[in-house]
Amino acid sequence: MSVSTLRCILCKAELPPDNKPEHILLDALGGRATTKIATCPECNNNFGSGPDQELAKSVELVKNSCLFKSGSGSNPPTIKNFVSDGHRFDIRPGMSLGIKQKSPLSVAVTDNDVTVSISAYSDADAENFIRGAATAIAKKLGRPDPKVISAIEEDIAKDRKTTFQPAPIVKGEINLGSSAAMRAMAKACLVLWTRVVGNEELQLDQYDSIRAYINDGYGFDEVSFGADARPIPPSIPYRYSAYPNFIWVGSNGEGTVYGYFRLYGAVGWGFKLRQSDAPPNKTCLLISNPFENHIWDITSGDDGEIENNWFWHSHGQSPEDAQAAISHINRLLKQCEETNLNNFYINLMKHHFQKLGYEEGDLPSNDDIIEVTRKVAAAMAAQILRREIPTD
Numbered sequence: 590m591s592v593s594t595l596r597c598i599l600c601k602a603e604l605p606p607d608n609k610p611e612h613i614l615l616d617a618l619g620g621r622a623t624t625k626i627a628t629c630p631e632c633n634n635n636f637g638s639g640p641d642q643e644l645a646k647s648v649e650l651v652k653n654s655c656l657f658k659s660g661s662g663s664n665p666p667t668i669k670n671f672v673s674d675g676h677r678f679d680i681r682p683g684m685s686l687g688i689k690q691k692s693p694l695s696v697a698v699t700d701n702d703v704t705v706s707i708s709a710y711s712d713a714d715a716e717n718f719i720r721g722a723a724t725a726i727a728k729k730l731g732r733p734d735p736k737v738i739s740a741i742e743e744d745i746a747k748d749r750k751t752t753f754q755p756a757p758i759v760k761g762e763i764n765l766g767s768s769a770a771m772r773a774m775a776k777a778c779l780v781l782w783t784r785v786v787g788n789e790e791l792q793l794d795q796y797d798s799i800r801a802y803i804n805d806g807y808g809f810d811e812v813s814f815g816a817d818a819r820p821i822p823p824s825i826p827y828r829y830s831a832y833p834n835f836i837w838v839g840s841n842g843e844g845t846v847y848g849y850f851r852l853y854g855a856v857g858w859g860f861k862l863r864q865s866d867a868p869p870n871k872t873c874l875l876i877s878n879p880f881e882n883h884i885w886d887i888t889s890g891d892d893g894e895i896e897n898n899w900f901w902h903s904h905g906q907s908p909e910d911a912q913a914a915i916s917h918i919n920r921l922l923k924q925c926e927e928t929n930l931n932n933f934y935i936n937l938m939k940h941h942f943q944k945l946g947y948e949e950g951d952l953p954s955n956d957d958i959i960e961v962t963r964k965v966a967a968a969m970a971a972q973i974l975r976r977e978i979p980t981d
């Protein structure tokens with residue numbers, strides 16, 4: 590087949606000779622494998638800002654909490670202006686919360702009195718606000734030189750009170766399997782199948798049903814095999830973690846083609862890609878470890894990592910399935926939360942030693958150790974007792 594006959598598997602437009610590589614498993618889900626023989630730039634763009642984005646967004650809390658990097662190695666994006674537990678905050682990668690203070694700084698200057706009120710959620714913020722207030726006061730006094738500013742800074746800092754507050758509880762919806770996200774998963778299956786059987790096979794009308802579903806959501810009942818949350822097979826090698834993303838495609842003896850997309854090991858969705866008469870008995874598995882996305886593989890699917898029968902085994906959604914999927918995701922989040930909290934305490938301790946002038950590897954004095962330990966213990970108490978704990 591010559592290059593010029595390659596057509597988009599979604600809209601059948603001719604693929605340009607310099608077609609860009611497309612991720613089979615989304616880059617945002619840690620995918621690294623790509624192909625240039627599946628979709629045209631326009632369909633790729635439309636999906637990138639549509640269903641693919643929706644799929645990525647539906648798991649943003651999981652990605653952020655667990656620091657799951659994209660296939661190209663970037664951190665999960667900060668989730669802006671998240672509202673939970675009576676607070677508004679940005680969630681930075683690793684569930685580090687940037688809490689927004691409603692009125693962090695107010696400065697009132699009268700003829701003979703200056704009142705400064707500052708509240709901040711971090712040392713760095715507090716120092717910035719203090720500097721800002723000192724500069725503003727010095728200007729109002731008509732003496733904006735650095736010496737005056739730093740004297741005012743010291744004066745403000747003298748009355749500084751520090752407390753630790755418990756981090757707000759982050760409660761958000763993880764909506765696995767919205768209709769657009771499912772179309773993105775069906776597309777991923779079809780792209781992987783293209784890699785197995787080639788582009789020409791995908792140009793056949795027999796793929797029009799799955800195309801209509803992927804493009805516009807039409808005919809879901811015809812192409813859906815349902816969702817399931819069976820435990821993932823124990824034969825999956827440990828290196829992919831207990832929460833792998835995997836996509837499997839396969840045809841049986843009659844040439845019925847089936848695709849399956851499993852998200853974080855929790856829930857899988859099945860799609861019928863072609864009714865019958867496709868090249869028979871072909872399979873392919875793409876599997877990836879979300880914690881370490883350089884650990885991934887595409888195998889021919891019959892290497893024993895997952896028995897083909899496991900995929901063909903009939904399944905349907907049941908209440909137990911939904912509960913199993915929720916428990917699975919909760920186990921994952923709990924594990925990541927413990928790691929994040931641990932890192933928080935370690936970084937807090939490092940931060941306070943640095944503030945006392947220590948560098949990595951220095952041995953602090955006993956007094957300083959006690960001082961810093963007191964601060965970290967206060968932070969822990971705030972978290973456990975869920976109340977504000979003074980540290981001064």
Ligand SMILES: [Zn+2]
Pocket residue numbers: 597598599600601602628629630631632633
């Ligand atoms: Zn297209």
